[in-house]
Amino acid sequence: MADVDVVVVGAGVLGRSIAYALARAEPALRIVVSGRDGPGASRAAGAMLGVLGEVTAAGLRTRHGGLRLGMAVEAAARWPAWRAGVRERAGAAAPADGYGAGTYVLLNAASGPLDESALDAMRAAGARHGLPVEDSAVADVPAYRPLDNDRALRAVFLPQEHFLDARRWLGTLDAALRALPNVRRAGAGRLRVHGDAYELTTGEGRFTAGRVVVAAGAWSSALLDGVDPELPVLPVVPAEGTAVTLRPDIPAPPVVLRTPNRAYACGLHAVPQADGSWYLGASAAPALRPGDAPTAGALRFLLEAGLGQLHHGLAGARVEGVHHGNRPVGLDGHPLLGNAGRPGLWVATGTHRDGLHASPLIAEELAAEILGGSPSPWLAPWRPDRKPIADWTAAAAEEAVAHHTALAAESRMRPPLTGDWPGLLTDAYRQLMEQTYARMPDGYVLPPELAPLGYEHGPALAKLVQGHLDRLAARPSRTGHGPAGQVATPPRAP
Numbered sequence: 389m390a391d392v393d394v395v396v397v398g399a400g401v402l403g404r405s406i407a408y409a410l411a412r413a414e415p416a417l418r419i420v421v422s423g424r425d426g427p428g429a430s431r432a433a434g435a436m437l438g439v440l441g442e443v444t445a446a447g448l449r450t451r452h453g454g455l456r457l458g459m460a461v462e463a464a465a466r467w468p469a470w471r472a473g474v475r476e477r478a479g480a481a482a483p484a485d486g487y488g489a490g491t492y493v494l495l496n497a498a499s500g501p502l503d504e505s506a507l508d509a510m511r512a513a514g515a516r517h518g519l520p521v522e523d524s525a526v527a528d529v530p531a532y533r534p535l536d537n538d539r540a541l542r543a544v545f546l547p548q549e550h551f552l553d554a555r556r557w558l559g560t561l562d563a564a565l566r567a568l569p570n571v572r573r574a575g576a577g578r579l580r581v582h583g584d585a586y587e588l589t590t591g592e593g594r595f596t597a598g599r600v601v602v603a604a605g606a607w608s609s610a611l612l613d614g615v616d617p618e619l620p621v622l623p624v625v626p627a628e629g630t631a632v633t634l635r636p637d638i639p640a641p642p643v644v645l646r647t648p649n650r651a652y653a654c655g656l657h658a659v660p661q662a663d664g665s666w667y668l669g670a671s672a673a674p675a676l677r678p679g680d681a682p683t684a685g686a687l688r689f690l691l692e693a694g695l696g697q698l699h700h701g702l703a704g705a706r707v708e709g710v711h712h713g714n715r716p717v718g719l720d721g722h723p724l725l726g727n728a729g730r731p732g733l734w735v736a737t738g739t740h741r742d743g744l745h746a747s748p749l750i751a752e753e754l755a756a757e758i759l760g761g762s763p764s765p766w767l768a769p770w771r772p773d774r775k776p777i778a779d780w781t782a783a784a785a786e787e788a789v790a791h792h793t794a795l796a797a798e799s800r801m802r803p804p805l806t807g808d809w810p811g812l813l814t815d816a817y818r819q820l821m822e823q824t825y826a827r828m829p830d831g832y833v834l835p836p837e838l839a840p841l842g843y844e845h846g847p848a849l850a851k852l853v854q855g856h857l858d859r860l861a862a863r864p865s866r867t868g869h870g871p872a873g874q875v876a877t878p879p880r881a882p
Contacts, residue, residue: 390594393419394597397603401430407565408474411571424575428605429713432630436549437467438460440510441493459749470752471487485553485662486556487551489549490642492529493543493647498798503650519548533698551659585732606626608737619859622720626674630670631690636705656668671687715739720778721837725771727772776832784825
């Protein structure tokens with residue numbers, strides 16, 4: 389048995405980044421990073437380091453949506469120095485990572501009002517945070533050749549939105565961690581309470597530590613249940629996503645091409661990779677448990693959308709890889725960041741699509757909190773042992789209806805032109821959502837992006853939510869400014 393100072397459980401970008409931030413801040417710390425490569429979100433990512441490109445009208449209207457946007461702006465400001473520091477530590481072992489800037493957002497014919505409202509929201513968010521949103525002639529969008537019936541009606545250019553190759557970036561983080569003498573890697577293991585500390589048992593040995601960070605993505609809830617089944621940490625569910633790497637004869641775009649966030653997903657997008665290939669993503673499907681492989685339907689939808697809406701020349705491309713990952717989503721749609729309400733136990737998960745982009749901010753703020761003892765104001769709104777955030781009211785069901793209607797438009801559903809069939813379709817979605825939301829426990833509003841869980845697995849989801857509410861009710865009230873207490877509002881991003 390080896391005694392160490394901190395155990396970080398999680399092999400994704402957040403686990404690696406938090407370990408790096410801790411080791412850089414305190415070289416005397418003995419740190420173990422535990423985990424294994426699998427169908428997590430990080431290795432399947434594009435990755436767009438998006439700020440305005442991720443904005444939706446609904447998110448911009450809510451308080452916590454505004455806080456998420458502020459975090460994205462702050463994370464973007466930290467990326468240049470963060471990337472330079474990690475690459476410097478990695479030295480010659482750091483691979484080219486395809487880091488670049490520029491994103492075209494396309495409002496195309498395979499869309500509905502949801503896309504238009506997102507584009508307006510991007511402009512409003514850009515004005516709020518002093519970030520440029522430039523109109524672009526569709527003819528000026530590079531490497532763009534859609535089918536005529538999918539062509540863009542309008543386009544905007546976001547010059548300050550960055551991107552990189554996620555797999556290369558994970559390799560860079562690994563090289564930086566190998567260069568730190570106080571960091572040790574271990575495989576996946578079992579975490580449990582050990583007296584006043586925690587014990588991690590892996591194939592490489594057993595490790596005890598007084599401080600643990602659980603950054604295990606969509607597997608975080610299962611791991612925490614093994615530590616303490618009565619721990620009142622908001623559950624995390626996966627959103628499965630599928631993407632492909634293509635190598636056509638045509639050059640990859642020098643920038644990101646994407647549509648607005650639509651139908652529960654991050655929009656259709658093409659991201660140039662460090663080796664010149666195209667990354668085409670991504671599907672999205674919320675589930676109760678992580679999936680280990682893509683579905684045929686997800687691949688079909690993704691390829692049809694990419695070839696029709698972005699470049700039909702991709703039809704002759706070779707498929708070099710299929711990526712499948714499970715994005716972690718908090719049951720209220722928001723991340724879990726901070727102390728778990730138990731001494732020495734921190735959580736970093738539930739980031740959905742924001743984990744890679746927000747990783748510098750999350751890693752630096754959580755490391756400072758762990759080492760300094762003062763909760764980070766950036767992380768304060770996302771305490772893991774919270775009641776579900778309820779920015780949404782009855783509007784959540786109507787937003788879910790809008791997402792379903794948009795998905796029908798993108799899927800080429802063509803209702804008959806007799807009677808009010810388009811309206812009847814929307815009414816059917818509305819009836820489905822009203823029934824779904826009515827089945828949820830009091831005190832919980834299902835976020836629109838998780839609506840399919842509500843009607844596909846309603847009883848199981850309601851049981852999961854009620855279990856969390858019961859654990860919260862059984863816990864003594866917490867007040868003050870300790871690790872699990874509410875603290876100040878996050879600072880305003882520049």
